[in-house]
Amino acid sequence: MILMSNTPVLQIKNLKTYFYSRDSVVKAVDGVNMEVHSGRITALIGGSGSGKSVMSRSVMGLIDKPGKIVDGEIWLNGRDLRLLSEKEMRKVRGKEIAMIFQEPAAAMNPVVKIKDHLFEAVHTHDRKARRKDKMPAFREVLLGVGLRDPDKILESYPFELSGGMCQRVMVAMGIVANAGVLIADEPTSSLDLTTQISILEELMSLRDAGIAIILITHDLGVVAQTADDMYVMKDGKIIESGTVREVFAAPKHPYTRYLMEPVHVEELR
Amino acid sequence: MSDSGNMVEVKGLSKAYGQRRQEKYAVYNVSFAICKGEILGLVGESGCGKSTLGRLLLRLERPTKGEIYFDGQDITGYSFTEMRKIRDRMQMIFQSSANAFNPYYTVRQIISEPVMNYRKTDAGERDALMTEMLEKVGLDSSYLNRYSHELSGGQRQRVGIARALILGPDFVVCDEAVSSIDFVLKKQILKILAEQKKKNGFTYLFISHDMAAVKAVCDRIMVMYLGNIMEILPEAEAKALHPYTQALLAAVLEPDPNVKREKKILFKESGELAIPEAGCVFWPRCLYATETCMHRSPELREIYDGHFVACHYMKNKRTLEENA
Ligand SMILES: Nc1ncnc2c1ncn2[C@@H]1O[C@H](COP(=O)(O)OP(=O)(O)O)[C@@H](O)[C@H]1O
Ligand SMILES: Nc1ncnc2c1ncn2[C@@H]1O[C@H](COP(=O)(O)OP(=O)(O)O)[C@@H](O)[C@H]1O
Ligand SMILES: [Mg+2]
Ligand SMILES: [Mg+2]
Numbered sequence: 001m002i003l004m005s006n007t008p009v010l011q012i013k014n015l016k017t018y019f020y021s022r023d024s025v026v027k028a029v030d031g032v033n034m035e036v037h038s039g040r041i042t043a044l045i046g047g048s049g050s051g052k053s054v055m056s057r058s059v060m061g062l063i064d065k066p067g068k069i070v071d072g073e074i075w076l077n078g079r080d081l082r083l084l085s086e087k088e089m090r091k092v093r094g095k096e097i098a099m100i101f102q103e104p105a106a107a108m109n110p111v112v113k114i115k116d117h118l119f120e121a122v123h124t125h126d127r128k129a130r131r132k133d134k135m136p137a138f139r140e141v142l143l144g145v146g147l148r149d150p151d152k153i154l155e156s157y158p159f160e161l162s163g164g165m166c167q168r169v170m171v172a173m174g175i176v177a178n179a180g181v182l183i184a185d186e187p188t189s190s191l192d193l194t195t196q197i198s199i200l201e202e203l204m205s206l207r208d209a210g211i212a213i214i215l216i217t218h219d220l221g222v223v224a225q226t227a228d229d230m231y232v233m234k235d236g237k238i239i240e241s242g243t244v245r246e247v248f249a250a251p252k253h254p255y256t257r258y259l260m261e262p263v264h265v266e267e268l269r
Numbered sequence: 270m271s272d273s274g275n276m277v278e279v280k281g282l283s284k285a286y287g288q289r290r291q292e293k294y295a296v297y298n299v300s301f302a303i304c305k306g307e308i309l310g311l312v313g314e315s316g317c318g319k320s321t322l323g324r325l326l327l328r329l330e331r332p333t334k335g336e337i338y339f340d341g342q343d344i345t346g347y348s349f350t351e352m353r354k355i356r357d358r359m360q361m362i363f364q365s366s367a368n369a370f371n372p373y374y375t376v377r378q379i380i381s382e383p384v385m386n387y388r389k390t391d392a393g394e395r396d397a398l399m400t401e402m403l404e405k406v407g408l409d410s411s412y413l414n415r416y417s418h419e420l421s422g423g424q425r426q427r428v429g430i431a432r433a434l435i436l437g438p439d440f441v442v443c444d445e446a447v448s449s450i451d452f453v454l455k456k457q458i459l460k461i462l463a464e465q466k467k468k469n470g471f472t473y474l475f476i477s478h479d480m481a482a483v484k485a486v487c488d489r490i491m492v493m494y495l496g497n498i499m500e501i502l503p504e505a506e507a508k509a510l511h512p513y514t515q516a517l518l519a520a521v522l523e524p525d526p527n528v529k530r531e532k533k534i535l536f537k538e539s540g541e542l543a544i545p546e547a548g549c550v551f552w553p554r555c556l557y558a559t560e561t562c563m564h565r566s567p568e569l570r571e572i573y574d575g576h577f578v579a580c581h582y583m584k585n586k587r588t589l590e591e592n593a
Contacts, residue, residue: 191478193480195314224528259452259453
């Protein structure tokens with residue numbers, strides 16, 4: 001039985017991340033406030049380019065030039081991540097907070113085997129873990145995300161797998177990281193519906209085990225069927241938030257209403 | 270020879286990859302037609318042969334067996350030069366087409382290429398044509414001088430559509446053209462495609478794993494599994510009769526938190542997806558498979574008006590459903 005506390009495990013206050021070029025500034029994240037609770041799935045939705053990935057990477061401390069966090073606080077387990085050194089941040093990443101990246105191909109070293117990627121995700125928080133002991137658990141997790149031949153996958157390199165398979169491996173890495181907060185950046189967007197279901201069910205069981213999940217998606221079906229809370233982002237700002245039931249029942253912002261209005265079948269045919 | 274109401278028709282079409290013993294069918298013995306002015310949806314899990322079938326219809330690949338008719342002409346054995354004469358009547362839009370352009374090409378260069386290849390026009394006529402097309406996809410002539418790399422993903426996707434539609438093709442294959450793009454853009458693109466169909470009578474094969482998009486725009490839906498056609502639904506809302514289609518539809522998530530998804534698993538998880546030695550391709554994962562299914566492959570039969578199903582046990586399944 002999980003005790004739901006009212007204190008958010010992750011609290012983002014007035015976060016601003018800008019990208020600078022010679023003659024312009026892109027305000028990718030522009031004053032975001034967000035609260036994420038343990039044992040709940042918090043959906044983050046918004047059109048592409050609205051700043052969802054940049055916000056996530058800001059929380060992970062992974063913003064590089066020409067980008068910069070210019071303002072705000074990121075409170076995780078009682079401390080502001082913005083005040084940590086890169087060395088301290090490296091300990092936080094993977095241990096307290098992990099992320100499933102939107103572009104798995106870019107996030108995985110192509111010459112490192114899948115089993116070593118998975119082991120790295122474990123080793124970050126469990127220094128005593130031994131590779132050999134972990135293999136059965138890895139097989140289970142790979143099966144759980146719908147990869148049917150785990151032994152072959154473990155011995156493969158990322159470039160030998162299809163994009164969809166890499167995406168599932170990325171989810172598996174997020175799961176074995178066993179961090180208290182998991183950010184999943186569009187983890188199912190290019191997958192078959194049948195595979196999508198198995199991945200969402202894995203995420204829901206992590207949620208039920210008490211983990212806080214930020215689920216970035218552009219699929220309202222996914223939000224409605226899996227998430228507890230939701231935030232709608234547009235042009236770097238949060239324009240609406242609430243529980244999923246509240247927002248679906250009565251979307252306040254015109255943009256949210258536009259998103260929710262179904263594609264009119266008759267009009268299209 | 271072919272019925273003039275069909276834009277495309279194929280008979281016993283197969284495509285195998287690989288050499289002799291190793292050969293594997295990506296598309297196996299499919300027969301169907303796409304009527305003029307209709308959008309036929311094509312769904313199925315990845316690797317089931319959707320893209321291969323799309324490429325075969327446009328003769329971007331040579332079939333291993335079977336016949337392909339395009340507007341009544343048998344194009345199965347057409348040479349490159351013969352195909353070139355009708356290429357402007359068929360087009361393909363695919364997901365990655367947005368990224369396929371040279372980033373240092375301007376929109377003008379990208380869109381004018383097919384026009385220059387197939388139409389005798391002067392620069393003024395071309396610009397007028399391009400402007401008209403850009404406006405149809407929600408852009409304007411100010412984009413002509415922009416470089417591809419300066420555009421957002423959504424803008425590039427529209428440029429790809431403009432390029433595909435500028436010659437006014439009769440037949441367009443959309444291969445995952447709206448998959449994994451955000452909802453705002455998806456809505457816009459579905460609208461563009463549907464409008465073009467209405468106004469210009471284009472015929473489409475709409476390939477997608479996004480059931481909601483397919484249901485929104487398609488007149489009929491064809492379901493494939495491991496290279497075989499399992500079912501053809503006569504309309505988007507028709508009740509699925511094949512167990513595989515039912516399983517696919519059960520995986521669709523309703524965008525309504527008050528409708529709870531039933532945790533029903535409608536097929537068996539198996540090892541690697543592989544074509545079984547004999548029988549129905551779906552039997553290893555089918556919940557209703559019997560001895561017959563393991564030995565005899567079912568034919569695609571018309572169950573009633575335009576509803577085709579490849580399954581031995583139509584009757585039993587309907588009874589099962591009714592009792593469920
Ligand atoms: N490395 C970068 N350099 C410059 N601009 C960037 C960079 N990364 C992201 N952006 C800009 O930040 C904005 C938000 O992007 P992103 O967070 O990726 O959007 P989303 O994930 O919501 O689709 C976009 O306008 C994008 O162009
Ligand atoms: N050029 C090719 N050479 C060998 N095998 C191929 C080739 N193209 C596709 N295949 C195989 O054919 C099958 C169907 O692929 P594809 O048509 O791309 O499926 P879908 O578009 O439904 O995902 C897959 O098993 C794929 O690996
Ligand atoms: Mg993103
Ligand atoms: Mg494909």
